[in-house]
């Protein structure tokens with residue numbers, strides 16, 4: 699358990715649509731919409747209960763998530779720079 703992060707999901711009621719496929723945590727029963735999210739949950743909430751295979755799966759998914767986050771940051775920075783120059787040109791011309 700990571701003591702730096704507060705447990706927002708303790709005792710939380712999950713309202714899952716009846717026909718939605720879920721991936722339930724086998725330790726605490728929390729439902730997830732994607733298998734990757736459940737794998738991340740295993741690594742963050744139940745790290746001491748995982749076997750080697752599950753730890754490796756968590757590391758793989760965590761690495762993918764880091765890559766996606768890096769891509770998002772670059773896209774957000776590019777969008778900010780584009781907006782900045784558009785507004786600069788509007789200010790200079792009007």
Ligand SMILES: [Zn+2]
Nearest residue numbers: 723725726727
């Ligand atoms: Zn769990």
